[in-house]
Amino acid sequence: MVRFGRKEVYLPNAVIALIKSEHLPATHAKFRVPLTFSKLDLRDYLFHAYGLRTDKIRSYVQQQRVQHDRPDATVPQQNKWFRPKAIKHMTVEMDKPFVWPEDPESWEPWSKEIYSQLQDDADGRDKPATKIKEAREEAQTLAKQARELLQGKKRWRPTPVDEVVEEVDRDVKI
Structure with missing residues (x-):
């Protein structure tokens, strides 16, 4: 007989996701767990959190x-491999x-629409091509400002140190 509840789980610091699998029978459930999780950890977690007894894992x-x-590289490099x-x-x-x-009708x-839109935006921001495009746009803006300074269209005005110190003092609250 399997003894449940040996390892008590009060506030787990792991994310466990139940995955919907069409091909599994109703008595089976599929989970995505952290790499450090063992079968006994999952069994005790399900028992203490949901009162669920499991037979086999x-x-x-x-x-x-x-x-x-x-995927998070700002400048892609050739012949660099990543798993x-x-x-x-x-x-x-x-x-x-x-x-x-x-599934609910509404x-x-x-x-859900807002969440999907945020996910799409986040996916686009994390792609290296997007980061490269943003870096190029910033470089073009800086180059334009430098040309205007060199041609005399704009005048260089350094920021006084006193303004920076006052700004920092306003942000810090003791």
Whole structure:
């Protein structure tokens, strides 16, 4: 007999995601867990958090494909390889079946459109091509300002140190 509840979990500092899998039977559930999680950790977490007893747990680590350079690199480099962090999945066999609830007819209370738009914006900002474009635009602006200074169209005016000190003093509250 399996003894549940050996490791008490009060406030877990791990993110565990239940993944909807159409091909699994109702008595199975698939989770995405941290790489440091063991089968016993997941079993005790489910027991203490949800009162769920599990029979068998299968786990596998999914390696990610090797990519050219890091996705967060500002300037892409040739012949630099990067492998993203692996993902660990665990499939749990439960004694009672679990049925996913139906999707709501209206997603308005959850602001799904706004969330999707924010996700799309964030995905675009993280791409190296976007960062390169932003860096080029900034470089062009600086080059234009430098040309105007050299041609005498604009006059250089250094910022007085007193203004900077006053600005910093206003921000700091003791």
